[in-house]
Amino acid sequence: MTESATGQPVTDDAPPPGATPPPGCPAHPGAVSLSGLEFQQTPSELYRALRRRHGTVAPVLLDGDIPAWLVLGYSEVSYVTGHDELFARDSRRWNQWPAIPPDWPLMPFVGHQPSVLFTEGTEHQRRAGVITEALEAVDQFELAQLCREIAEALIDSFAGSGQAELMTSYAHALPMRAVVRLCGMPGGGSGDTDDLVRDLRISLDAAEGDDPVAAYLRVQARIERLVKDKRSSPGSDITSRMLTHPAGLSDVEIVQDLITVIAAAQQPTANWICNTLRLLLTDDRFALNVSGGRIGVGQALNEVLWLDTPTQNFIGRWAVRDTQLGGRQIMAGDCLVLGLAAANTDPLIWPGGAVGAENSAHLSFSNGEHRCPYPAPLLADVIARTAIETLLERLPDVVLSVEPHELSWRPSIWMRGLTSLPVRFTPAAR
Ligand code: HEM
Numbered sequence: 540m541t542e543s544a545t546g547q548p549v550t551d552d553a554p555p556p557g558a559t560p561p562p563g564c565p566a567h568p569g570a571v572s573l574s575g576l577e578f579q580q581t582p583s584e585l586y587r588a589l590r591r592r593h594g595t596v597a598p599v600l601l602d603g604d605i606p607a608w609l610v611l612g613y614s615e616v617s618y619v620t621g622h623d624e625l626f627a628r629d630s631r632r633w634n635q636w637p638a639i640p641p642d643w644p645l646m647p648f649v650g651h652q653p654s655v656l657f658t659e660g661t662e663h664q665r666r667a668g669v670i671t672e673a674l675e676a677v678d679q680f681e682l683a684q685l686c687r688e689i690a691e692a693l694i695d696s697f698a699g700s701g702q703a704e705l706m707t708s709y710a711h712a713l714p715m716r717a718v719v720r721l722c723g724m725p726g727g728g729s730g731d732t733d734d735l736v737r738d739l740r741i742s743l744d745a746a747e748g749d750d751p752v753a754a755y756l757r758v759q760a761r762i763e764r765l766v767k768d769k770r771s772s773p774g775s776d777i778t779s780r781m782l783t784h785p786a787g788l789s790d791v792e793i794v795q796d797l798i799t800v801i802a803a804a805q806q807p808t809a810n811w812i813c814n815t816l817r818l819l820l821t822d823d824r825f826a827l828n829v830s831g832g833r834i835g836v837g838q839a840l841n842e843v844l845w846l847d848t849p850t851q852n853f854i855g856r857w858a859v860r861d862t863q864l865g866g867r868q869i870m871a872g873d874c875l876v877l878g879l880a881a882a883n884t885d886p887l888i889w890p891g892g893a894v895g896a897e898n899s900a901h902l903s904f905s906n907g908e909h910r911c912p913y914p915a916p917l918l919a920d921v922i923a924r925t926a927i928e929t930l931l932e933r934l935p936d937v938v939l940s941v942e943p944h945e946l947s948w949r950p951s952i953w954m955r956g957l958t959s960l961p962v963r964f965t966p967a968a969r
Pocket of ligand 1: 620655656657667670799800801804805808811848849853879903904908909912916918919
């Protein structure tokens with residue numbers, strides 16, 4: 540019997556004989572490529588297959604056949620995220636850097652940046668503490684009011700037509716506008732803010748013909764200007780609170796961390812909104828409730844975090860020294876991908892087979908020192924809930940304009956979100 544680092548026996552899901560990788564080399568013949576298209580529509584099948592074959596920690600290949608470990612078990616993901624002395628965030632300790640080309644597609648996520656994301660120990664506590672306190676001071680009622688205004692304005696732009704594609708015209712736009720406003724930028728209608736929102740979208744999620752690098756540089760220049768402006772005339776916003784925090788972060792650090800906050804908020808919250816709308820519009824259990832307005836929205840939001848969580852897999856952690864996990868030998872510098880979606884559906888925590896959604900013990904916001912900073916999930920909940928409730932109130936007979944099986948997921952193993960969410964409804968006046 541093998542023992543995982545958490546002390547759990549892994550006999551049930553133990554890898555078949557011969558599948559054990561050579562020490563320190565996760566790129567053994569059984570490693571599965573995460574970049575292929577095969578499982579991108581049905582990642583739960585991939586997690587099931589990997590778990591059956593490899594147990595709770597599976598050898599996988601990232602783009603370009605770069606080896607890594609995918610941590611699939613609830614207990615193992617909790618262990619990795621809870622032990623930053625063993626599994627840490629600074630990607631510069633990766634033992635695969637000599638094999639990584641400069642234009643590697645995952646570089647934006649693993650290339651070291653001087654932001655809170657890659658800091659460790661006391662430096663992380665200092666940076667994350669400033670973000671936490673700046674977010675904690677956001678008034679949730681005021682945020683709900685702000686989101687309602689943004690939602691109303693977005694709905695006004697398509698309500699008269701009787702149809703909309705909610706992914707672009709609503710779910711992505713709303714959290715971006717809300718977070719930019721929380722950071723102290725002027726509201727909608729300001730060309731400056733609209734440019735920032737557009738450039739953020741391009742830099743996070745470039746479409747064909749976009750130039751994400753140029754867009755990112757414009758975002759950085761705009762945030763630098765925001766920080767300079769708020770230094771001379773602070774207000775009641777996240778940026779000003781970060782600038783006046785006693786930890787005394789430099790302007791360069793604040794620019795990096797503001798971009799991280801905005802980017803970290805946008806994509807997952809947008810996909811949380813869209814995945815929840817999809818559930819409400821396709822699952823019979825919610826049909827009656829939806830037509831009644833708000834009932835069921837909270838339940839659907841929570842169910843999505845268990846079953847279709849926006850950040851399915853997250854890169855990651857890097858082993859500080861040789862260690863064991865899930866019966867595997869992990870070598871110093873190995874990369875571990877946090878399999879958040881797989882952990883949420885781990886059969887060891889759902890022995891009956893059916894995944895429930897009664898509580899919020901999922902790992903969708905991760906765990907431990909680097910988890911999504913405490914007030915952020917609450918703010919994301921206010922944004923997502925207000926977005927969905929306002930839409931259902933304004934367009935009470937909204938339905939999908941395609942069959943549910945025609946909806947397709949974005950071809951990504953990292954973010955779980957739809958390519959589009961087309962709907963129709965009775966045209967409504969402003
Ligand atoms: C207002 C909305 C949000 C804000 C401001 C926000 C902010 C952040 C920040 C600053 C971090 C970096 C933490 C660190 O490294 O110390 C982070 C990490 C993370 N966030 Fe959020 N976030 C938001 C919404 C969400 C949502 C909706 C999800 C998913 C449902 C999510 C999932 C995560 C995950 C998985 C991480 C990585 C944690 C890790 O490394 O273990 N976040 N978030």
